[in-house]
Amino acid sequence: MSPGDGNDDDLYGGTGQTRTRLPDGGQGDMYGGAARRPARSSSRSLITVVGVVVLLVAAIAFANRGNSSSDDGDAKKPDTSPTAPTGTKAVTSGFAHDKQGAQSAAANYAVQLGSAEMFNKAQRDRILQEVITPSRVTGFEDTLDKAYSPEFNTNVGLNKDGSSPQGYTFVSRTTPIGTKATGYSASTANVAVWCSGLLGMAGENSKNPVTNSWFTISMKLEWTGGDWKIVTHSQKDGPAPVPGDERASSSDEIANAVEGYGGFTYAR
Template identity: 70%
Template sequence: MSPGDGNDDDLYGGTGQTRTRLPDGGQGDVYGGAARRPARSSSRSLITVVGVVVLLIAAIAFANRGDSSSDSDDAKKPDTSPTAPTGTKPVASGFAHDKQGAQSAAANYAVALVSADILKPDRRTEIVRQLFVPDRVSGLEAKFDKAYSADFLSRIGLDTNGNAPAGQTYVSRTVPVGTRTTAYSDGTATAEVWCTGAFGTAGESTKNPVTNDWFTMTLKLRWTEGDWKVESFSQKDGPSPVNGDNKISSADEIAKAVEQYGGFTYAR
């Protein structure tokens, strides 16, 4: 995904092919100033904005505060349910009020923030309102809408609703590889999520073929309304392993895999 260049005002997202910056640029809080979502590197830009993918917004100098404390053994764990290739794609909620719960929330939120849905106006609104603390929602909705404008979507080959042309499939799948908390207190937590993923558009005439990416997301969380919610987040490249000698699949195989295999919404 992309940021890695120290610019916290990039909004990143989707395919890992392009990068975009929020209108007001500059470093600072994603919710107070700049946010970044889809973008990976200039060469892969736009999709990491959650790729978008503006796919991973953020940009905040996270205040790592709080004393580390032991996880609560008796904390109530959130209910889980299997995902399906089609149908409703819920964003998990109801995380435990402890370090593991914060890591679970961060892992799930990373998946949602760098998903293809973040490019769809209706789904984006739903995601932002469910993931972020209430006082950040209004400002973020406006920033995301501006970052994922019709012009932006057109440049990555999508229509105003975030859909790929007939015969093509837009892909933005993020997979958490590991998590850790770098700061924790009863009301706040900072968690890092090491991720890999597939981003791009599968199709014979695509200009943004599906590629793989490795990145780390840092999410500052706040305990509010009985759950962990995102206050701000940022992203950087890597750690990236050596590429394996894998046979590259055809665009059709990638598109079918996306349709046949449902994405995960719950981790750890």
């Protein structure tokens, strides 16, 4: 089902969403010391219900670039936005009409739909126009407009309009680890994308520290207008590796990393 079909559980993975722990109160820096990664909770579940993977897992803006471009020179100038991808052009269309092209499309669409830009109405609508099959765009827009409400934004630490509070950096990135075509024909493809995600607010006294999660996104794609586009989307937790023993970084370290390292414009 798609948003237009009225089944949000199918679109966003139902209750099998990734989760982010909301600390009890604002007691100092939640990142420092030798703390292990916070346990996941219902906040990440709420966020992924929106789309993000999510679709919430929300931040990478993709501009159109043809599939034929393989010049590394296209991807060397970092964008000024903290959560934007490195590179002046990103791949959002022109994927090959074969099984690998479908997997490439799914991987890159997972990145877009898990981006922080999904929290901005204008940018969210642009992303949906790029990645969703035309007949389903309106349904996705209606569903996500209701999900990304002012109350939702404040619940994840943002201002009501989806902007970050002064002195804080909102982080939402999805990184595909691998893809698998679970079904393929010349007109449709089912693709699973195994992902790792970052979500939270970096800043002193943040109540929503940046945490990581692991999840698998399943997409049904169709070949339309000379490209692969999303028909339906769902998500479930895992597979998740055993957490390492590294020390959790401070909020400043996380914020500096986000501002200093751009995301990827091409995932596969």
